[in-house]
Amino acid sequence: MFSCRRVLRLRQVHLPQRGLSTSNSVHNDTKSVPKRGRVIFSGIQPTGIPHLGNYLGALSNWVKLQRNADPEDELFFSIVGWHALTLPQDPQELSASRMNMLATLLAIGIDPKRSVVFHQDDNQCHTELAWILSCVTPIGKLRRMTTWKSRLADSRNAGSDSEVDESLLNAGLFTYPILQAADIMAYRATHIPVGEDQTQHLELSRELANIFNRTFAARKRFFPIPTQVNTPSRRILSLRDPTSKMSKSSPDVQSRILLTDSTSKIKSKIQASVTDSILGVTYDPVNRPGTSNLLTILAACTDESPEEVASRYEGKSHRELKADTADAVEELLKGPREDFERIRNEKGYLTEIAKQGADRARERSSATLKEVRTMVGLS
Known part of the structure; x- marks a missing residue:
């Protein structure tokens, strides 16, 4: 789709294959045992147009997973609207953001014929399983969640009475890690591509799978214990405050590069990015976070390490680094940007893709819920 593509090296741990073996004709026995593919699940919230950090983080990883998946692998990519409701939302904006995110996934290369791409809130199996899991989840585990x-x-910083402060938070913020576990377990997913900031949530999913298996499945592994798929991608930081990550919630629009930004906007934002007054260009995230952030972005576009890129800029200026970074980002985003602008206006096509994805998701998750209901005594 576009020439400047970031190649990520994924470290994956495959679940062991179970099959019968005998001392006779190992080759023939191996051929007779069907290969068990991975079930890959990941989700993203529909909150605004994705920015460069989203693209270089989760979204490009999804495309690579799809491209490198074995024929036996199943891939589920979900737009998690119910999670978005844990924070206040404007209904009209949320509705538009749902469709924009679907258009984004198609624009960057998610193929709805190969992967199941769908709106989480179109599939009631997620919330049904979340309720069942909430009835076996210890409150103590939720209180330990860093989120x-x-x-x-944050709430207590606004007042002195801790009991009152806690009561101001909605229950969804407290229990959404259970819904996140249900998102994964509804498809009996085996591999979950998430960033390090989601490791604790995935660990809860693993614990809940174990609890359910021990309680209702006679210790059989009905729910697989999901494996985290790690990527060596680096965090993309704010262009205006390189001590924090690039974020859609920042009030400073100059702090982030959006998928929809024009060539001129990309250049102006990078030219105005915060660096430092030290002569030369070196990669030093601690002492030179702004300069290092630009090197990280450029390296992501050229499939190099920031250290490799920095070695080419010895004796060069920040002005040259910013110009080259802007050109590389434009080259990376121009293809997806053009496709996004075209697809987002094809409302009928997006509605049909969402329907097909939801149908496929429900077909798979309904089979899971049918067995779950039987195991817990509801069928």
Whole structure:
């Protein structure tokens, strides 16, 4: 789709294959055992147009997973609208963002014929399984989640009474890690591509799978214990505050590069990015975060390490680094940007893709829920 493509090296741990073996004709026995593929699941919230950090992080990884998947692998990529509701949303904006995110996934290369791409909120199996899992989840595990603790800390900073502060937070913020586990377990997913900031949530999913298996499945592995798929991608930081990551929620629009930004906007944002007054260009994330962030972005576009890129800029200026980074980002985004602008206006096509994806997702997850209901006594 576009010439400047970032190649990511994924470190994956495959679940062991189970099959029968005998001492006779190992070759023939191996051929007779069908290969069991991975079930890959990941989701993204429909909150605004994705920025460069989203693209170089999760989204380009999804495309690579799809491209390198074995024929036996199943891939589920979900737009998780229910998770978006944990924070206040404008209904009209959320509705538009759902369709824009679907258009984005198609524009960057997610193929709905190869992968199941769908709106999470179109499949009620997620919420049904989340309720069942909530009935076996210890409250203590949820209180230890760093996301909840950080929200609680923010609330307490606004007042002195901790009981009142906690009561101001909605229950969805407290229980959404269970819904996240249900998202994964509804498809009995085996491999989950997420960033390091989601490791704790995935660990909860693993624990809940174990709890359910021990409680209802006679210790059989009905729910697989999902494996995290790690990527060596580096965080893309804010162009205006390189001590924090690039974010859609930042009030400074100059801090991020959006998928829809024009060539001129990309150049102006990078030219205005914060660097430092030190002469020369070196990669030093601690002492030179702004300069290092630009090197990280450029390296992501050229499939190199930031250190390799920095070696080419010895004796060069920030002006030259910014110009080259802007050109590389434009080359990376221009293809997806053009496709996005075309697809987002094809409302009928997007509606049909969403329907087909939801149908396929429900078909798979309904089979899971049918067995779950039987195991817990509801069928």
